[in-house]
Amino acid sequence: MTEKANESRRNFLYLAAGGLGGVAAAATIVPFIGSMLPAADTLAASKTEYDVTTVAAGQLVVILWQGKPVFITNRTPELLKEVDGHDDMLKDKDSKAIPEVSQPWMNDPDRVKYRSIKPEYLVVSAICTHLGCIPGYKPTAGRKDWGDSVPADWPGGWHCPCHGSKYDISGRVINGSPAPFNLHALPYKYTSDTTVLIG
Amino acid sequence: MKLKQLLIAVGALSVVSFSQSAIANEGGVELKHAVIDVTSQEQIRRGLTVFTDVCMGCHSATFVTYKGLIDYPEIGLTREAVDELRGDYALTEGMRTDLSAEDAKGSYGKVPPDLSVIAYARKGGADYIYSVLTGFEHDPKGIIPDGNFNEYFPGHRIAMPDPMGWLDHDKEDTAQIEQDSQDVAAFLAFIADPHQNQRRAIGCWVLGFLLLLTLVLWRLKVEVWKDVKH
Amino acid sequence: MLNSMMKTKIFAWVDRRTDAGAIIKSQLTEYPAPKNLNYMWNFGSLALLVLVLQILTGVFLAMYYKPSAAVSYGQYTVAFDSVERIMRDVNFGWLIRYMHAVGASAFFVVVYMHIGRGLYYGSYKEPRELLWIIGVVILLIMQGAAFFGYLLPWGQMSFWGATVITNLFGALPVIGEYLQQLLRGGFAVGDPTLNRFFSLHYLFPLLLAAIVGGHIHALHVVHSNNPEGIDLTKEEEKIMFHPYYTVKDAFGVGVFLLFYCYFVFFNPHAWGYFIEVDNYVPANALSTPPHIAPVWYLTPWYTILRSFPDKLVGVLAMGGSLAILFALPFLDRSKVRSARYRPVFKQMVILFFIDVIVLGYCGHEPPTPVLKLVGQVATAYYFAFFFLLLIVPKFEKTKPVPEGI
Numbered sequence: 027m028t029e030k031a032n033e034s035r036r037n038f039l040y041l042a043a044g045g046l047g048g049v050a051a052a053a054t055i056v057p058f059i060g061s062m063l064p065a066a067d068t069l070a071a072s073k074t075e076y077d078v079t080t081v082a083a084g085q086l087v088v089i090l091w092q093g094k095p096v097f098i099t100n101r102t103p104e105l106l107k108e109v110d111g112h113d114d115m116l117k118d119k120d121s122k123a124i125p126e127v128s129q130p131w132m133n134d135p136d137r138v139k140y141r142s143i144k145p146e147y148l149v150v151s152a153i154c155t156h157l158g159c160i161p162g163y164k165p166t167a168g169r170k171d172w173g174d175s176v177p178a179d180w181p182g183g184w185h186c187p188c189h190g191s192k193y194d195i196s197g198r199v200i201n202g203s204p205a206p207f208n209l210h211a212l213p214y215k216y217t218s219d220t221t222v223l224i225g
Numbered sequence: 226m227k228l229k230q231l232l233i234a235v236g237a238l239s240v241v242s243f244s245q246s247a248i249a250n251e252g253g254v255e256l257k258h259a260v261i262d263v264t265s266q267e268q269i270r271r272g273l274t275v276f277t278d279v280c281m282g283c284h285s286a287t288f289v290t291y292k293g294l295i296d297y298p299e300i301g302l303t304r305e306a307v308d309e310l311r312g313d314y315a316l317t318e319g320m321r322t323d324l325s326a327e328d329a330k331g332s333y334g335k336v337p338p339d340l341s342v343i344a345y346a347r348k349g350g351a352d353y354i355y356s357v358l359t360g361f362e363h364d365p366k367g368i369i370p371d372g373n374f375n376e377y378f379p380g381h382r383i384a385m386p387d388p389m390g391w392l393d394h395d396k397e398d399t400a401q402i403e404q405d406s407q408d409v410a411a412f413l414a415f416i417a418d419p420h421q422n423q424r425r426a427i428g429c430w431v432l433g434f435l436l437l438l439t440l441v442l443w444r445l446k447v448e449v450w451k452d453v454k455h
Numbered sequence: 456m457l458n459s460m461m462k463t464k465i466f467a468w469v470d471r472r473t474d475a476g477a478i479i480k481s482q483l484t485e486y487p488a489p490k491n492l493n494y495m496w497n498f499g500s501l502a503l504l505v506l507v508l509q510i511l512t513g514v515f516l517a518m519y520y521k522p523s524a525a526v527s528y529g530q531y532t533v534a535f536d537s538v539e540r541i542m543r544d545v546n547f548g549w550l551i552r553y554m555h556a557v558g559a560s561a562f563f564v565v566v567y568m569h570i571g572r573g574l575y576y577g578s579y580k581e582p583r584e585l586l587w588i589i590g591v592v593i594l595l596i597m598q599g600a601a602f603f604g605y606l607l608p609w610g611q612m613s614f615w616g617a618t619v620i621t622n623l624f625g626a627l628p629v630i631g632e633y634l635q636q637l638l639r640g641g642f643a644v645g646d647p648t649l650n651r652f653f654s655l656h657y658l659f660p661l662l663l664a665a666i667v668g669g670h671i672h673a674l675h676v677v678h679s680n681n682p683e684g685i686d687l688t689k690e691e692e693k694i695m696f697h698p699y700y701t702v703k704d705a706f707g708v709g710v711f712l713l714f715y716c717y718f719v720f721f722n723p724h725a726w727g728y729f730i731e732v733d734n735y736v737p738a739n740a741l742s743t744p745p746h747i748a749p750v751w752y753l754t755p756w757y758t759i760l761r762s763f764p765d766k767l768v769g770v771l772a773m774g775g776s777l778a779i780l781f782a783l784p785f786l787d788r789s790k791v792r793s794a795r796y797r798p799v800f801k802q803m804v805i806l807f808f809i810d811v812i813v814l815g816y817c818g819h820e821p822p823t824p825v826l827k828l829v830g831q832v833a834t835a836y837y838f839a840f841f842f843l844l845l846i847v848p849k850f851e852k853t854k855p856v857p858e859g860i
Contacts (some may be wrong), residue, residue: 032448039445043705046438053434057547061515066544070292070317287528288539319528326529338736339529341539345724346735379745417735418542420549427550428720435716439709446706449698453490454691 073225075217078147086163088152091224095152095160096212097184098222101195106146108167108182108195109139115181117199118208127208141196141211149214149222150197156205159188165195184209254376259355261411264422269299272412275405277310277320279388280340283329287319288341289416297419333384344410344417351410353377358406361387457484457697482675487693488700489681491860495576496679497707498569504708505562506667510660512555519545522653524609524646530737534609534649553723559601560729561715563752566597575804577792578680584784586673591780593666598753600659603652605750606644610734615747617644617652623760626770643740684793685856692860746821754818755811761822762834772834779841786841789848796854799847807840 064072074091081087081100088095099105113119120138121127131143142148152160161184164172168180176185176192183194192200197209214224262268273294276286291311294302307316314321319341326336344350356377364374364381371392375383389402415421460466461476470476519541523533541548570590573579579587602620606613621644625635640647687693694700724730728751733744749757759776763769779786794801810833817830 036445036448039441039448042441043438043445043702046434046441047705050434050438057550058511058515060546061548061551062518063546065519065540065546065548066296067290067317067540068544070290285529287531288536288543293543321528336529339531342735346732348727348732418549420543424549424553424720428716431716431720432713435709435713439706439713442702442706442709446702449702453694453699455490 073223075221075223077221078144078149079220081147084165086165088160091212096224097148097150097152097163097197097209099148099163099165099195101146101148105165105182105195106140108165112179112181112194112200115179115200116194117201117203117206119198121198121208121211123207126210129211129213132211139196141198141208143214143216147222148196149212149224151210151212153210154186154188154191154205155199155207155209156186156189156191156203159186161186161191161193161209256349256352256356256377257359259351259407259410261351261355261407261414263411263415264299265411266299266301268408268411269415270302271405272408272410272415273300273302275409276340276412280409281320281322283322283324283333283337283385284340285319285321286341286413286416287321287339289320289419290317291320292316293416293419297415299415299419299422333386335384337385340413342417344414350417351407351414354410354413355406357383358389358409359391359403361392363392483697483701484695486675486696488679488696489687489860490692490694490699491681491683492679492700493682494707495568495572495682497704498565498572500704501565501707501711502562502569503667504711505558505565506660506663509555509558509562510664512551512558513657513660515551516541516555517657519548520607520653522607522649524649524738530739532609532737534607535737538608550719553719556730557715557718557723557725559604560725560750560752561711561718562597563601565711566594567752570594571808573680574807575794576680576682577684577787577789577794577797579784580787580789580792581784582677583673583680586670586677587784588781589666589670589673591777593663593670594780595777596659596663596666600656600663601750601752603656603659605734606649606652607656608734609649609738611736611738611744612731612734612747614644614738614740615743616749617648619747620749621648623770623773626766628767645740680792681860682793683795683857683860684791685860687860689859748819751815751819754816755814757818758814758830759834759837761818761827762831772838776834776837779838783841783844787844787848789844789851789853791853791856793856796856797851798854799851800844803840803843803847806836810836810840 072092074089074096076089076098078098078100081098083100084102084105085100087098089098090096117123118127121132121141132138132141137143137145140148141150154161164176164180164185165182166172167182169176169178172180172185180192181194181200183192183200184197185192186203186205189204191203191205193203193205193209194200199205199208212224214222217223291307291314294300294307294310295304302310311318322337324337329336338346344354347353349356357375360375360377361372362374362376363371369382372387373383374381389406390398391402394402418424457479461479466475519537521533521537525533527533527536538552541552543549545551573587573590602616606617621635621638624638625631627634636642638648639645640651681687718725718729724732731750733747736744748754756773756776760769760773763772789797789800791797794804813829813833814837817826817833820826822830
């Protein structure tokens, strides 16, 4: 014969078993979800070093950082002059609209319009803030080199082939573009006179 | 009945495992026991130095990145120290020897194996590494030339030249060479599975928790089964 | 807990559309099971648990594993590198991979115990013949899945194991060579082989899951056998599966997980039995390891293969040793099921269990003349066991079986 079942003890054991089993199941989920996050070597590749002096004067280089394209331009004194004189055409001339378009070093008023640590080397995201295409580089002002693809008062900069968004030579978006924001500024620093470390 | 079955199975298994260990000893010489501690940063770092100074002349450990030497707490070098080690190699690259495969083949007749997982790839693991490093002797039969005879290497003829200078070393150096060999064995045992210490630490918690869970489930089973009349 | 859940509105909504309540009743809360099942009956639910664990860990491993034999550096290949990357760089990758590797062996431990129980208590006999046959199909698919999976790390054992096994098919007359090339996708084991084995390694567990569903369905039609091996006629001999066997199975799961986690966390290579030493040496088509043997769970059949001097006969014997399991329900015509009441069969079946262990041991060791002879004797008994079952019922004096339990 069996002894009398003890209801409260039974319920307690059910609860304890269910609770502990739940903890076990939850703890098992952690490594599985964790495994889907970027692996250590992917994270290690999240920083990119680049020698900016390899970019010829006036030229543009597109490199990859964390799998995404980045513009590095070597702006000549002539191109640097194009930064001024069209503030009324810009949606966000001081890059204040969202945090992504600014970096701490841009708080320096001399750097705001250049959007770079050293004025001549612009390091900026190459992803159009509209729908993610890579804008084309059309650095010189006016229509001489670019024909009808740019407006008559083109200040020089980038023109996105997908939906016609326009950016000036500092990657600031121009009024009338479908793109809402300036090209994103990137966290980078100079590790030597010539080398930048992005990320 | 069940018990009897179990006893027979256990008996059969023990006979099997006993005869197996007997056979294992019959084939080769018994390995020397390496005193290693894969949780000891001190020993692993000493082993790393031996590895970079001696082994890396010919061997790589391509799955061990320079970044790993900083990141694994069991090694935990500073960025500066690793920069000095790696020279022009990128931080994310594996530790690779400068000796090319062709040159190695020309000099030694074969390409030295990569050592990333060598501690798992050889029976005996760290004991084997330590034994081979300190196993260069004169061939008692006088057939294999000095430097190619190794007491612990399968077949005794080894292509690797005596890396630690064990053959004909001075007596006062014995302790140092043995220590260096064990240190590098510890390093290699560690890098074969760099998460092994974390694994064992987590394992203790898991087993402890499961013990509790199983205990509760056992009591629950006993409790619920009180309903069943036998 | 289940009861209160079944009273909710959501459950009622689902129930009206799926009849879930009736299914739960008929399969769990009002599914009758013999009350005298011993702990050997726990291995069925454990096998299901391991299957789920293997599929789960496998899906996550496949997110990082790369089936390519292209050389990356030195002797290493993309496949080997991706496994090491899982072990070193992927968050908790080491845990998931060791769970999968230990799980493969655990699966066979559990399933072999499950089969052994079925043999001992005569669970393959009428009316459970088809249940047994579906089970044998599951065993074959498991062995296939394990064999495909072992190739994936592309180590020496992977490569040479696959070479040896695909060579078996080459022994068959006429079609052998074509079959071999069909399996390998080339003239030797290589990159195409690795790719297709990965594909099949993913397919087989899905097949398993479906067939396991059929196995459970067949079980719930004919119901569980029991240690006495008798048909239950009285209601008081049965208890409901839930809660009695759910809590008993849960307790079994706890005990199983203790063993499983010990190996995963403290001894994942299991002295070279679960992951062989040579599989940490990258695959090399130019040099065979000094001693190659399959993983422990395939070694009994490997011994049967090696026991015959003729290649074709060996291959046929190995195939036959598995195929004969299908015929078992029709070979053994004794009316009594459980070995408890069959004195001759009991001796035979215990000897058979020992025999399989001996076969496994011989297959794992290098073939010395003595071991070869032992293996041949064991092979002879393996087959004799099945054929003796044809005549045993003619002279065996069975003990009287009880009326009830």
